[in-house]
Structures are given as C-alpha cells and as structure tokens.
Amino acid sequence: MSDGLVNMTQRRGFNLKGGGQIVGVLIAFVVICVVASLVAPQFLTSYNMTIISRDLAFIGIVAIAQGMLLLLGDIDVSIGAIAGLCGIVCTKLLVDAHLDPALAISAGLAVGAIAGAINGTIITMFNLNSLVVTIGMLSVYSGLNLWITKGRTIVGLPKEVTVLGGGKLMGVPVPVYIMAGAFLMILFLTTKTVYGRRLYAVGNSREAAKIIGIHEQRVRIVAYAIAGALAGLAGMLLCFRLVSAQASMGQSWLLPSIAAPVIGGIATTGGIGTIWGALLGAAIIAVIGNVIVLGGVDVYLQQVVTGAIVVIAVALDAITRKMGRG
Amino acid sequence: MSLLEARGITKHFPGVIALDAVDLRFERGEVHCIVGENGAGKSTLVKVLTGIYRPDEGDLHYDGETPPAIGYVPQELNLFDHMTVAENMFLPLENGVLFRRKELEEAAQPFLDDLKMTSAPQDLVRDISVAEKQLLQIARALASRRSDILILDEPTASLTATEIERLFAIVEELQARGTAIVFITHRLDEVMRLHSVVSVLRNGCVVGNSDGKEVSEAWIVSKMTGKEMDLSTLYRPRTSRGETVFRVEGLSGEGFEEISFELHAGEVLGFAGLVGAGRSEVLQTLFGMRNPTAGQAWFDGEPWVFNKPARAISKGVMYLSEERKAHGIFPHMSVRKNVGVGLLRDVARLGVVSSEREAEATARIIGDYRVKTAWSETKIMNLSGGNQQKVLIGRGLMANPRVMVFDEPTRGIDVNAKDEIYRLMQQVAEDKKIAVVLISSEIEELLKCSNRVLSLYDGRINAEIVAEELSEERLLSSIINTGGASDATAANREDAHV
Numbered sequence: 129m130s131d132g133l134v135n136m137t138q139r140r141g142f143n144l145k146g147g148g149q150i151v152g153v154l155i156a157f158v159v160i161c162v163v164a165s166l167v168a169p170q171f172l173t174s175y176n177m178t179i180i181s182r183d184l185a186f187i188g189i190v191a192i193a194q195g196m197l198l199l200l201g202d203i204d205v206s207i208g209a210i211a212g213l214c215g216i217v218c219t220k221l222l223v224d225a226h227l228d229p230a231l232a233i234s235a236g237l238a239v240g241a242i243a244g245a246i247n248g249t250i251i252t253m254f255n256l257n258s259l260v261v262t263i264g265m266l267s268v269y270s271g272l273n274l275w276i277t278k279g280r281t282i283v284g285l286p287k288e289v290t291v292l293g294g295g296k297l298m299g300v301p302v303p304v305y306i307m308a309g310a311f312l313m314i315l316f317l318t319t320k321t322v323y324g325r326r327l328y329a330v331g332n333s334r335e336a337a338k339i340i341g342i343h344e345q346r347v348r349i350v351a352y353a354i355a356g357a358l359a360g361l362a363g364m365l366l367c368f369r370l371v372s373a374q375a376s377m378g379q380s381w382l383l384p385s386i387a388a389p390v391i392g393g394i395a396t397t398g399g400i401g402t403i404w405g406a407l408l409g410a411a412i413i414a415v416i417g418n419v420i421v422l423g424g425v426d427v428y429l430q431q432v433v434t435g436a437i438v439v440i441a442v443a444l445d446a447i448t449r450k451m452g453r454g
Numbered sequence: 455m456s457l458l459e460a461r462g463i464t465k466h467f468p469g470v471i472a473l474d475a476v477d478l479r480f481e482r483g484e485v486h487c488i489v490g491e492n493g494a495g496k497s498t499l500v501k502v503l504t505g506i507y508r509p510d511e512g513d514l515h516y517d518g519e520t521p522p523a524i525g526y527v528p529q530e531l532n533l534f535d536h537m538t539v540a541e542n543m544f545l546p547l548e549n550g551v552l553f554r555r556k557e558l559e560e561a562a563q564p565f566l567d568d569l570k571m572t573s574a575p576q577d578l579v580r581d582i583s584v585a586e587k588q589l590l591q592i593a594r595a596l597a598s599r600r601s602d603i604l605i606l607d608e609p610t611a612s613l614t615a616t617e618i619e620r621l622f623a624i625v626e627e628l629q630a631r632g633t634a635i636v637f638i639t640h641r642l643d644e645v646m647r648l649h650s651v652v653s654v655l656r657n658g659c660v661v662g663n664s665d666g667k668e669v670s671e672a673w674i675v676s677k678m679t680g681k682e683m684d685l686s687t688l689y690r691p692r693t694s695r696g697e698t699v700f701r702v703e704g705l706s707g708e709g710f711e712e713i714s715f716e717l718h719a720g721e722v723l724g725f726a727g728l729v730g731a732g733r734s735e736v737l738q739t740l741f742g743m744r745n746p747t748a749g750q751a752w753f754d755g756e757p758w759v760f761n762k763p764a765r766a767i768s769k770g771v772m773y774l775s776e777e778r779k780a781h782g783i784f785p786h787m788s789v790r791k792n793v794g795v796g797l798l799r800d801v802a803r804l805g806v807v808s809s810e811r812e813a814e815a816t817a818r819i820i821g822d823y824r825v826k827t828a829w830s831e832t833k834i835m836n837l838s839g840g841n842q843q844k845v846l847i848g849r850g851l852m853a854n855p856r857v858m859v860f861d862e863p864t865r866g867i868d869v870n871a872k873d874e875i876y877r878l879m880q881q882v883a884e885d886k887k888i889a890v891v892l893i894s895s896e897i898e899e900l901l902k903c904s905n906r907v908l909s910l911y912d913g914r915i916n917a918e919i920v921a922e923e924l925s926e927e928r929l930l931s932s933i934i935n936t937g938g939a940s941d942a943t944a945a946n947r948e949d950a951h952v
Contacts, residue, residue, distance in 0.1 A: 336783060
C-alpha cells in the first residue's frame with residue numbers, strides 16, 4: 129500500500145504529459161545540434177536549415193504515421209511503398225487525366241487510406257503478425273508501382289502542385305508547413321480525442337481494451353488507414369518536389385519511419401511514448417544525415433550511421449528502463 | 455529410514471507462511487496422496503521437494519548416498535507441440551555435435567511400451583491425444599531421471615474415466631517396482647481408489663495423516679475444513695433481493711455444460727469451484743468474450759444477445775477480470791486515463807476528451823474508494839494491487855451498471871484491502887441494487903460475501919447453496935464433489951470427453 133505513495137513522489141517530476149523520456153530526447157537533440165554547429169560551421173546557415181527542414185518534412189510525416197502504429201503495438205513496413213503508390217496515382221491523374229489538383233490529391237490520400245486499411249483488415253481479421261503481413265504487402269505495393277509506371281519516370285506535373293513540394297513561404301519550404309499541420313492533427317488525435325484514448329488503451333493491453341468494450345480491431349484498422357493516408361501525403365509531396373514520379377520513390381523511408389519513433393521513445397511493444405517523440409526522433413535523424421554530408425563523409429555511409437543509431441537508441445532505452453526498475 | 459523425509463519444512467512469502475513446519479515421509483513402493491484446498495501449500499511443497507524453492511527452515515533427508523531422483527509431472531501440459539514424442543522425451547539432449555534421430559527413437563520406445571502408450575516415437579506431439587500427452591509427460595519424467603520418486607500434480611484433470619483407469623494401472627505398476635509416487639489431487643474418489651497414504655494440507659500445515667490406517671472421505675473432508683475460519687464479520691447484503699436480472703437456461707460452451715441459474719438485483723451470487731471448473735467461462739460467455747454452443751439467457755425478461763463485450767456493457771453488464779495485470783489495467787497509462795478510457799461517453803464531447811472531466815471522475819474515485827495514490831497522473835502500474843483494483847471497481851460503478859462480475863477480485867491483494875473490497879461489493883448490492891457475481895476460489899471469501907453460492911464441478915452446476923445452508927464443510931464438499939452429486943458428474947465426465 130505505502131509503496132504506491134513512495135513510487136509516485138519519486139516519479140512525479142518525470143510524468144509531465146506522457147513521460148520524462150521526451151525531455152531526454154530533447155536534450156539529445158540540442159546536444160547533437162550544438163556539436164554539429166561546432167564541427168561544421170555551415171550547419172547554422174539559413175541555406176542549410178532549409179535543407180534540413182525539407183528533409184525533416186518528409187521523414188517527419190512517415191515517422192508520425194509509423195509512430196501511431198507503434199503506439200498500438202503494430203507496424204507497417206509497406207508505408208514507403210504506399211507513399212510511392214499514392215504519388216504515382218496522383219501524378220498520373222494530373223498528367224494524363226488533367227484532373228483538378230485538389231481532386232487528384234484527395235484521390236491520392238484515399239488510395240493511401242485504402243491501402244493502409246487493407247493491411248489493417250488482413251492483420252486484424254485473421255490475427256496475423258503485422259510485420260510479416262506488411263512485408264508481403266510491401267512487395268505487392270512496390271510491384272503495383274512498377275506495373276503502373278512500367279519502370280519509367282512520369283513527368284509533366286503542373287505548376288500549381290510543384291509549388292507545394294518545392295516552393296517556400298516566408299523563407300520556409302512549403303512541405304514543412306504541411307508536415308507541421310499533419311503533426312498537430314495527429315498530436316490532437318492521439319492526446320485529446322476519444323479515439324486517441326482507445327488507441328493508447330489497445331496499445332497497452334488488447335485484452336483489457338476488449339473487456340471495457342473497445343472494438344480493438346476497428347481502432348487498429350483506422351490507425352492503419354490514417355498511417356496509409358499520411359504516407360500518401362508524403363509520397364505526393366515528394367513527387368511535387370521532384371516534379372516527377374517513379375516506382376522507387378519512398379523506398380528509403382522504411383528505416384527512418386521506424387527509427388524516428390523508436391529514438392523518440394515510442395516502444396515497439398505499444399502503449400508507451402508520444403507523437404512528440406516521433407517528430408523529435410525524425411529531427412535527430414535529419415540533423416545527423418545532414419552533418420554526415422557537411423562533414424564530407426561518404427553519402428553511402430549515412431545508412432550505416434542511421435542504422436547504428438537506431439540500435440544504440442533501442443539498447444539505451446532498454447538499459448535506462450531496467451535501471452529505473454532496479 | 456525413508457527414501458525421502460521432509461523435516462520441519464517452513465517457507466515464508468511476504469505476508470504469508472506457505473509451509474509451516476511440515477513433516478512428511480515418502481517410502482519406496484508407496485503412493486502418497488496429498489490433498490488440500492487451493493492455497494493450502496501443495497504447490498509450494500512440490501517446489502521445495504523438487505528443489506525449485508529453498509526452505510527457510512527444515513531440511514530434506516534421504517537414506518542413500520545421493521539424493522533420490524525426483525521426476526515431476528506438472529498439472530498443465532508442458533510439451534513442444536511441433537516436435538516428436540521422442541524429442542520431447544529427451545530434450546534438452548546431451549551435449550554433442552550430431553543429432554541421432556534413430557538412437558533417440560529407439561531409446562524412447564521402451565518407455566512408451568511401459569506406459570502402454572499408442573503413439574510412436576516419431577509422431578508429432580500436436581497429433582496425439584490429450585491423454586497420450588499426459589502420459590508422455592510421465593514418460594518424460596521417468597526417462598530423464600530414472601526417477602525414484604514421481605510427483606504427479608493433478609494428473610487426471612483432462613482424462614476420461616477409462617484413461618484414468620489406465621493411469622492408475624501404471625501407477626500401481628510403478629509402485630510395484632519400488633517407485634515412490636506422490637499424487638496431488640482434489641478428487642477424493644481417486645484417493646480412495648489408490649488405497650494410499652493420505653496427508654492433508656491446510657494453511658501450510660499437515661493437519662492429518664492416515665499413517666497406514668484406511669481413512670474415509672468424511673475423515674478427509676473434516677481435516678480439510680477447520681474451525682479457525684473467522685466468520686465473525688459477514689459482508690452479505692442484508693436487504694432483500696430484487697427482481698430477476700439474468701435468467702440463464704441450459705447454457706453450454708467450451709468448458710461448461712447445461713448451466714441454468716437466475717441472478718437477482720441486490721444479491722451477491724457466489725460461483726465456487728476448482729480452477730478449471732468453468733466458472734469464469736460461464737460469465738465470460740454471458741459477457742460476450744466467448745461463444746456459447748447451446749442455451750439461452752434473458753436479461754430483464756428480454757432475450758439476451760450473445761455478442762461482444764461492448765454490447766454487454768451498453769446493457770449495463772460489467773466484468774472485472776481475474777487477470778488484473780494482463781486484462782484489467784492499462785499499465786503505462788496514468789490513473790486518470792485509465793479511468794477516462796472506461797467512461798469515454800461521460801468525459802468526452804464530440805469525440806474530444808476533456809481532461810478536466812477525467813480528472814474530476816478520477817478524484818471522485820480516489821476519494822470515494824480511498825485509493826492510495828499521491829496524484830492521478832501517476833502510471834497505474836505503480837499502484838499496489840488493492841489500489842489498482844479499487845480504481846477498476848470505481849470506474850465500473852461510475853457507469854451505473856446493473857450487473858457486476860467480480861472474478862477473483864482479491865487475488866494478490868493484502869488482507870486489509872480485501873475487507874474493503876468485500877464491503878464495496880456489499881454496498882453496491884445493498885444501496886445500488888446491483889446484481890453482483892463473485893467468482894472465487896477462496897471458501898472464506900464466498901462464505902463471507904455471498905447470499906447464495908452455485909458450485910461448479912467439471913463444467914456443471916453440482917450444487918446450489920443458500921445462505922442458511924452455507925457452511926465451510928458443505929461448500930468444500932460441493933467444490934470437490936463428494937457425496938450425492940459425484941455419481942451424476944462422473945457419468946457426465948465420460949460423456950464430456952468422448
């Protein structure tokens with residue numbers, strides 16, 4: 129009985145709005161930025177900031193999408209392929225069908241939501257392992273991308289949309305605003321809404337969620353659909369930025385989409401962490417990627433470094449958790 | 455001197471004495487039955503004998519140079535389904551480089567023959583029958599240790615009458631060969647059948663030992679019960695019960711059959727029975743967590759639709775799981791969010807949750823049910839078991855339920871908190887006229903709290919005991935099914951397993 133009281137007073141300082149972990153991640157982010165500015169003088173230039181923020185816009189959106197799924201204890205490794213599919217469909221509609229941009233973008237979002245919902249439905253209906261199912265679906269969606277494009281690059285996007293990918297507003301790239309909007313929406317969804325509470329509940333304990341009357345399958349399918357739509361958003365923005373669409377788009381997003389939330393303290397087992405963590409994790413990845421380039425390190429080594437950071441972050445998380453208990 | 459002798463074995467756990475100066479002797483070629491209620495100390499004793507626990511006091515003596523080899527066959531099946539019979543017998547295998555399948559299968563065969571098993575060494579375990587699996591566990595215990603002592607923990611739980619006979623024949627053969635058998639069981643008919651030495655455990659003490667005399671079922675029951683139970687404070691609702699809320703007829707499903715009963719507003723209806731008797735399954739079926747195979751139910755006179763928990767909750771039926779940690783709390787969420795997530799209709803508008811309303815509801819629960827927590831933002835997993843339980847009960851009551859099912863509500867909860875939970879159940883039945891169902895393995899709890907007790911045995915109701923007839927002896931006899939009801943259920947068991 130009394131141990132409850134002791135525990136709580138000890139933890140009080142660490143419980144502000146979803147865990148003190150986020151403070152740790154924030155400190156890590158600041159330290160990395162300080163080190164970066166010392167090592168590479170160009171780091172703090174406004175030109176470089178533009179580059180970082182644009183990278184962050186894309187990684188950030190997929191990280192938020194994946195972060196939501198990880199909160200449920202789910203994962204979707206086909207997110208990059210869904211992004212590519214949405215970008216390709218949207219580009220095709222704009223270039224070949226000359227569809228109104230608003231309609232084409234809506235169609236792209238719908239494709240993403242449907243692709244995600246298909247993943248979620250297969251996983252929850254037959255109670256399958258989400259990793260295995262989405263590895264299969266990764267191949268399905270990538271194959272579709274190749275089939276639609278026939279391996280060729282689609283060009284000829286109208287100016288109205290390319291400004292969304294390449295334009296700037298008050299010196300800040302437009303995709304950054306879009307990412308910020310998506311972030312605020314998902315933050316609100318996960319922290320303030322009924323759906324968000326159910327999401328965390330299912331992530332904490334599917335059985336307990338069922339017992340209090342939550343339709344856990346529904347909650348999970350909706351999350352897959354939202355994640356798919358967000359991936360679609362990122363995929364379309366990338367097309368607008370590149371002024372073209374091709375089958376391989378989004379393939380490189382798999383690692384950062386999982387790494388960012390994990391670095392930001394979202395546990396892959398579900399129920400722990402916040403969307404803030406996904407954003408901060410994405411920021412850390414974007415900065416590190418940038419520093420590697422500035423430092424003149426071989427670009428191909430970037431993958432080695434990002435991969436190593438994920439592994440270190442997971443290990444550190446496990447160690448601090450163990451110490452916290454002992 | 456005996457093959458193995460336990461002298462003065464005492465084992466403490468925080469807050470309880472699991473074993474209190476236990477003296478027992480195990481002889482070659484003897485079947486020794488150990489009986490006792492849930493929590494009497496049987497499993498702790500087994501763990502001390504097999505060396506899993508170290509006793510705090512007392513020690514084990516043996517007559518030879520080396521301690522006797524002890525084979526242990528656990529109650530639940532503990533096999534590798536996708537591996538062969540032979541592999542299961544000899545895992546983890548001796549160190550070496552190559553795995554010689556043929557040799558292993560040849561070595562397994564004599565043990566299978568000994569137990570008259572029909573499976574072949576190369577059969578996959580997932581393809582053999584439950585009874586064969588049970589026998590395989592025995593074969594494994596014999597093969598791996600060449601056991602001098604074989605401990606069988608409730609070995610007949612999943613066997614049919616014919617299979618039990620086969621098991622007994624094997625036990626007798628092993629006995630004739632000089633193996634000491636320790637037989638742990640709840641079933642007194644089996645104890646009688648085995649003509650064995652009987653030791654009765656109660657609250658960690660050996661309260662009875664047959665010492666070579668023939669004993670009767672009545673003697674065993676009298677030893678298992680006792681006079682020390684403190685029934686001075688009762689928590690039975692004192693107000694008269696109200697209208698029928700649930701009427702259940704002929705309900706069958708996985709683990710139970712032909713269950714019929716009525717549940718009234720304002721009463722506490724106890725469900726007694728051994729672990730695995732089907733109590734939780736019956737209520738979980740009503741609640742929508744499992745599917746019925748037959749039978750009907752009426753709620754307020756209307757036919758009850760067996761659906762999902764969400765529907766049962768919308769009708770005012772709540773279920774508190776016995777697995778509080780796994781199926782009750784959301785461990786990494788704050789107390790406030792744990793409360794809020796069960797009351798989303800009340801704390802949210804247009805899909806947006808109001809933290810203030812959540813906090814208000816939480817504060818009310820913390821105040822009303824005296825939950826000990828410094829603030830509502832702490833993760834619920836940092837609360838003690840009793841306080842977690844009070845939060846869950848409080849949350850359930852806030853939704854103004856008609857029926858509340860408490861499944862083992864005091865498991866893992868300390869003594870003081872237990873009384874508070876009993877008082878709560880009484881209050882909600884008396885003041886709010888809620889129909890309370892109490893599923894419990896503790897006889898004392900059922901006696902203290904229930905207006906009426908239904909006893910389940912092997913998935914069927916074998917007794918209904920009203921308050922005036924409630925006594926420890928009566929309840930225990932029903933739970934272990936001695937006396938009048940036993941013939942009927944024995945016949946039923948045969949049907950159930952065919």
